[in-house]
Amino acid sequence: MRHNDLYYEERNPSPLQQAWLDFYEKPLARAALYTLALLLFITLFGPVLAPFGANEQFIDALSLPPAWSNHGDLRFLLGTDSLGRDMTSRILHGARFTFGLPLLVVCIAGILGITAGAMAAMNVGVASSSVQHLLGVLFSIPSLLLALIIIAVIGPGLVNAAIAIGLVFIPQFLLATRTAIIEELNKDYVIASRLNGVSSAYLIFAVILPNIVKALVTQFTLAFSAAILDIAALGFLGLGAQSPAPEWGAMLALSVELAYNTPWVMALPGLALFITLISVNVMGETLRSTLQARMEH
């Protein structure tokens, strides 16, 4: 991507600009970006936007269908569930648990894991490549199974589910960072700047970090979508968020027995979850291909 300015200088856009241009070009990616921005907004301000409280019951309006159907009520835009709780409000409140919490967990896990991974990579010899191999095999055990075991030890609950998911993702970040850095360490440009006598902090932050961004972003988006799915799955199994909490997975679990009579109670949280996940995945894919294209230039 080149711009001609006044002096016909050729210059490359910065990574952020490049990413923005790529997102701008692809309609699907742009839609995903806007959806995620909206979700972030709802996560932050959902309780303010919601017309009612998450657990506020309306005895006169049990199991109302969405407002556009014949029996709907305009007060409850997306209908109410069997306990007379407004679905719109519940979904708006729930974004905090299903979107905000995984984001927070993955960010914390990412910071800890990447720091530890960078330290492990710079002190080669502490953990040799066979240990790496071993860890790689061990972490082929899926994250949900590991999270289940941690929950079995510390007990069910939303906070515990978040802790479990975080604990599962820290080693994955560690491993991904370590692999990426070690791969870079043997390349000529790193050796060149080592010969220049730079400090190891400079080597990490200014020399290697810009070149492993792709690996880190890939790992981050994969972990984020897996964390959303895992927290919702744990909520669904009744091991994460507990019943009255408006977590989307837990809401789906409640709707199992009512799906035939009140299908919207099942359809809406699932749809919200689906849209969230597809946006995260599309964003991850676009970011990856952008960074890939940038590397190849």
Place this chain on the structure above:
Amino acid sequence: MIRIILRQLGVLFITLFLLSLLAFSLAYLFPGDPVTNASGVLATDIHYNAIATARGFDQGIISQYFSYLRHLFSFDWGLSLQDGEPVWQEFKFRFPATLELSVLAMALALLLGPPLGVIAAINYQKPIDQVITFFSLSGYSIPVFWMAQLTILFFAVVLGWLPIAGQINPLFDIPLVSGSILVDIWLADSPYRGIALLNALQHMILPVIVLATVPLVLLTRLTRNACVEVLRLNFVKGAYARGLSTTEVLFKHVVPNAMQQVTQHISTAFSLLITNTLIIEVIFSWPGLGRWLVRSIYERDYPVIQGALLLLASLILLVNVMTTVFHAWRYPRVRRELNAT
């Protein structure tokens, strides 16, 4: 090749050792009495002291670990805290049920995934490719429990074509021999074997399809990307230049090369599938390992959690190592790289 197999076996043994260490330490990590957590015998039981001695709890931690291993290999996995049944007896019936479901789903994914990917790749960025890419992206993003609910609601409740949950209609009264329903029907001596088989297959359609979706779309995506990459390489151009037809180029040059990249990810697909089995079995009331594990976490049935974890994780590790070995055996280039390191 032998070196690779030996090395993989070494890795397998070390990871299994670590896993057994983890499973052993769970008895201490779980809240409560470690003897009860390991054996399922309550402290009020008259055999409590004998069991504690048998499991080495009067000695040091290392001899406890060895007696744990001894119990593990003599299939004395303790009693379930819920119903007092021996854990291993229960596993023997539940594991085949899980295996049946996952093997069928994996077979479906392997059968459909790569061909769809190849079709998408040869129509790169044409409508067919876009449709397949769209479906694979949505299949990858759909929460599996929601998809299960939707399919149940649509196919079982609204249309009424398929049963909602369970393994088979209990009226058929198939004796429980192995736990895997198809094998049991095969072994059963019932005059209605044919109808029973049909009924069991009907029960199986929905869970298998839902379970197969995630590995299927994963394999489709991987195959598509690998094929697109290979199609750009020079030897494909060379093959066309030699005058080979498109089919020949595709099946002799492109697909074998593309599959090399896909093969190593079969284990990833499998471990995703096992994760989803846990959820699917709960939704479809399938009497397998996953449902049992989830239920035992509610009920804090620690001997069961310990055993189910060990079994599921070693299954995944085994498939992982087998995939690596197969990958190295099938593709000499990979073997050379593995030998070089």
